[in-house]
Amino acid sequence: MLKIPHIWRRSARSRKADDAAELALLRSVAKGIHGVEAMFSHDGRLRWISPSVERLTARLPTRYLGADDALALLVHSSDLAYCRRVMGEVLASGEARDFELRLQRDDGRFNWVACHWRALRDEQGGIEGVRLSAEDIQARKETEYTLLETVAELRRAQALREHYLTRSNDERHRLSALLNVIRLGILFIDRDHRVLYFNSAMLKLWGYPPEENLIGVRDVVLQSTIAPLLMDPSAYFAHIASVVRSPQVSEPHEFKFKDGRIVTDISAVVEGGLDGRGIGRVWIYEDVTERRQVAEQLVALAERDPLTNLFNRRRFHEELDRLLADAERRKTGVGLLSFDLDGFKPINDQYGHPAGDEVLIGLADGLRRIVRRNEMFFRLGGDEFAVLVPDANAEALSELASRLLEGVASLRFHFSGHEASVTASIGAACYPDHGKDVETLMAAADRAMYRSKDAGRNCWSLAGQ
Numbered sequence: 001m002l003k004i005p006h007i008w009r010r011s012a013r014s015r016k017a018d019d020a021a022e023l024a025l026l027r028s029v030a031k032g033i034h035g036v037e038a039m040f041s042h043d044g045r046l047r048w049i050s051p052s053v054e055r056l057t058a059r060l061p062t063r064y065l066g067a068d069d070a071l072a073l074l075v076h077s078s079d080l081a082y083c084r085r086v087m088g089e090v091l092a093s094g095e096a097r098d099f100e101l102r103l104q105r106d107d108g109r110f111n112w113v114a115c116h117w118r119a120l121r122d123e124q125g126g127i128e129g130v131r132l133s134a135e136d137i138q139a140r141k142e143t144e145y146t147l148l149e150t151v152a153e154l155r156r157a158q159a160l161r162e163h164y165l166t167r168s169n170d171e172r173h174r175l176s177a178l179l180n181v182i183r184l185g186i187l188f189i190d191r192d193h194r195v196l197y198f199n200s201a202m203l204k205l206w207g208y209p210p211e212e213n214l215i216g217v218r219d220v221v222l223q224s225t226i227a228p229l230l231m232d233p234s235a236y237f238a239h240i241a242s243v244v245r246s247p248q249v250s251e252p253h254e255f256k257f258k259d260g261r262i263v264t265d266i267s268a269v270v271e272g273g274l275d276g277r278g279i280g281r282v283w284i285y286e287d288v289t290e291r292r293q294v295a296e297q298l299v300a301l302a303e304r305d306p307l308t309n310l311f312n313r314r315r316f317h318e319e320l321d322r323l324l325a326d327a328e329r330r331k332t333g334v335g336l337l338s339f340d341l342d343g344f345k346p347i348n349d350q351y352g353h354p355a356g357d358e359v360l361i362g363l364a365d366g367l368r369r370i371v372r373r374n375e376m377f378f379r380l381g382g383d384e385f386a387v388l389v390p391d392a393n394a395e396a397l398s399e400l401a402s403r404l405l406e407g408v409a410s411l412r413f414h415f416s417g418h419e420a421s422v423t424a425s426i427g428a429a430c431y432p433d434h435g436k437d438v439e440t441l442m443a444a445a446d447r448a449m450y451r452s453k454d455a456g457r458n459c460w461s462l463a464g465q
């Protein structure tokens with residue numbers, strides 16, 4: 001430890017040569033000091049500072065020694081007040097203090113040092129000043145700063161990641177809630193042919209329990225479990241195979257379940273993925289059973305008689321039109337039997353309208369069994385009916401007319417303990433002999449039917465005779 005005051009004392013005793021040598025030695029030691037050594041007198045004036053201060057502050061020691069307030073020149077303004085306070089405390093208490101501060105450089109920058117402040121005592125033990133030993137710690141501070149900045153940067157990145165994660169989680173929950181309330185079944189298969197997402201409607205539609213978790217299940221496993229539900233599994237799987245071969249959005253495809261449900265699917269590749277090959281394929285299913293039933297009901301309402309469920313007059317016209325066009329092209333015939341019940345009104349009058357309805361329904365059911373599969377049976381209105389016969393000739397028509405007459409007459413009804421029956425009067429007409437269009441053919445059949453009425457009913461007449 002340097003005992004500078006002692007040396008001064010010795011110098012004062014005129015041991016000049018020894019002292020000069022000792023001073024030179026001390027100067028060279030002071031020059032070699034890595035940090036900064038300085039001594040301040042009790043009133044805060046700088047008494048000595050090591051030449052090494054130039055390395056840390058780019059100022060010569062003389063600048064400090066000549067300054068009125070060397071401490072203010074040496075210490076960075078932000079640390080100055082604290083530094084003065086510590087210095088005062090060391091002077092007052094004699095206790096050493098350590099702390100870090102910035103020395104200010106001549107170029108405006110600063111250099112961090114670790115300071116050790118100790119009281120300098122005279123021979124009587126009184127405090128005559130304070131000594132500062134400062135060690136250069138700039139490199140360590142810079143490393144610390146870099147570390148702190150790296151940590152701060154990491155924290156910011158982490159906070160940002162958490163923010164986006166929370167946002168994307170919220171987004172996922174919103175989407176999942178939405179997809180679970182819609183009626184469409186949604187199934188997402190990834191590129192490895194495994195289930196990546198499904199919604200509740202999809203589970204319901206394919207008959208899975210609501211708690212089933214299909215994530216990660218292979219598509220072939222799914223297919224094997226759904227196959228028993230389908231009317232035609234091989235046709236459906238062939239459809240899937242053809243859809244997945246194409247990158248286009250598929251056309252809606254309709255398929256049937258064994259329990260009668262009708263479902264449509266549509267599928268598309270989901271774009272994305274780092275290599276741009278798409279991240280998988282989404283399938284959207286819709287149960288259209290109800291819609292199809294309503295459509296069928298509407299069609300039935302439009303073309304069927306609600307009482308007997310026979311085709312109505314509107315469908316009759318359409319079919320006759322179609323048959324005539326077809327017969328003209330193929331040079332074949334079309335037969336038309338038009339008939340009207342005999343003695344139907346008295347049943348209504350005697351037993352009431354519901355009894356009349358029962359007769360009409362019974363007659364429709366009875367004659368359906370007589371009419372062949374390729375022949376069509378219509379209720380034109382009231383107690384008027386008609387049968388259309390493709391590829392017909394007069395002989396085939398007369399044979400059918402006879403069977404119909406027998407069929408009608410053989411029907412028995414019972415109302416209020418009484419037996420009732422009806423007969424029919426039939427008019428037969430053939431394309432092209434008796435008419436070449438709908439109107440003339442119908443008129444010919446009607447005239448023949450009235451001839452049957454005139455002839456005493458329960459018989460048939462061929463047009464043109």
Ligand SMILES: Nc1nc2c(ncn2[C@@H]2O[C@H](COP(=O)(O)OP(=O)(O)OP(=O)(O)O)[C@@H](O)[C@H]2O)c(=O)[nH]1
Binds near residue numbers: 354
């Ligand atoms: N119960 C019932 N009666 C109907 C319906 N539509 C028409 N009618 C009745 O059917 C009867 C048809 O009259 P007509 O053809 O003159 O009766 P008909 O006794 O068979 O007379 P002819 O043809 O001359 O033998 C009328 O009394 C209509 O009110 C129906 O949907 N239900």
